[in-house]
Amino acid sequence: MTGLLQMLNKSNGFENNNSHAFSYDSLPLIARLFLMSASILLLLTASLKIIALVQAPAYLNTPDPLIYITSRYTTLASAAFLEVLVAITIYKYRTYITSIMLLLWLCAIFITYRAGFASLEISDRCLCLGGIPNMTKQTATLFDAIGLAMLIYMASGCFLVLAAHGLKCLRKKRCFATNS
Numbered sequence: 001m002t003g004l005l006q007m008l009n010k011s012n013g014f015e016n017n018n019s020h021a022f023s024y025d026s027l028p029l030i031a032r033l034f035l036m037s038a039s040i041l042l043l044l045t046a047s048l049k050i051i052a053l054v055q056a057p058a059y060l061n062t063p064d065p066l067i068y069i070t071s072r073y074t075t076l077a078s079a080a081f082l083e084v085l086v087a088i089t090i091y092k093y094r095t096y097i098t099s100i101m102l103l104l105w106l107c108a109i110f111i112t113y114r115a116g117f118a119s120l121e122i123s124d125r126c127l128c129l130g131g132i133p134n135m136t137k138q139t140a141t142l143f144d145a146i147g148l149a150m151l152i153y154m155a156s157g158c159f160l161v162l163a164a165h166g167l168k169c170l171r172k173k174r175c176f177a178t179n180s
Contacts, residue, residue, distance in 0.1 A: 027096050027161075028164065031096070031161045031164065032096075034157045034160075034161060035090055035096065035099055035100075035103075035161075036090075038090070038103055038153075038154045038157060038158075039086075039087040039090040039091060040087075041150050041153075041154065042083040042084070042086055042087040042090075042106075042154075043083070043084065043087045045083055045128060045129060045147070045150070046079075046080040046081075046083035046084045046087070048129050048132055049076050049077075049079060049080035049083070049129075050080050052076060052132075053073065053076055053077055053080065056073070059072065060072045060073040060076065061073060065117070065120075065122045065124045066113060066116045066117060066120065066122065079110075079128075082106055082109070083106070086102045086103060086105075086106050089102055090102070090103070096161070097165075100158045100161055100162060103154055103158050104155065104158045104159075106154075107151060107154050107155040107158070110128070110151055111151065111155070113126070114126060114148070114151075126144055126147060128144070128147035128151075129143045129146065129147050
């Protein structure tokens with residue numbers, strides 16, 4: 001994906017990432033704040049997953065109820081790794097389209113996982129917030145709703161940022177700046 005964006009930038013004469021339509025500099029403050037907040041949420045949920053992995057409760061050694069070929073431990077570790085990877089990418093890359101697309105990709109994976117739980121009527125809870133529900137006296141349903149709300153926030157925010165970019169393109173009658 002990054003190679004494709006670099007190729008697009010070069011073909012349109014954008015050697016410096018800060019000078020084209022996909023740079024953070026061209027992004028409104030609210031969109032930059034959204035990306036930062038999404039990154040912080042990803043790091044927070046990854047931290048909760050890592051805490052659960054370090055504690056290694058017995059239920060993590062059982063097979064994942066949706067992905068039978070792996071354990072819950074592996075699924076949780078993979079999710080934490082992807083969350084950290086996307087959060088770091090949001091900070092590292094200066095093209096927001098890369099950040100938005102990676103965040104949407106991660107949201108699609110998590111939404112698909114949750115949809116699998118719902119469609120197969122699996123009664124186990126999602127491990128999206130690690131072992132926090134087991135450490136508190138609150139119900140797992142509450143934490144499941146919190147995880148779903150964060151997922152909806154990130155996915156809808158990505159679509160709103162992309163829509164705002166599209167409107168900006170329509171107003172300017174072009175989506176890429178030109179060197180002329």
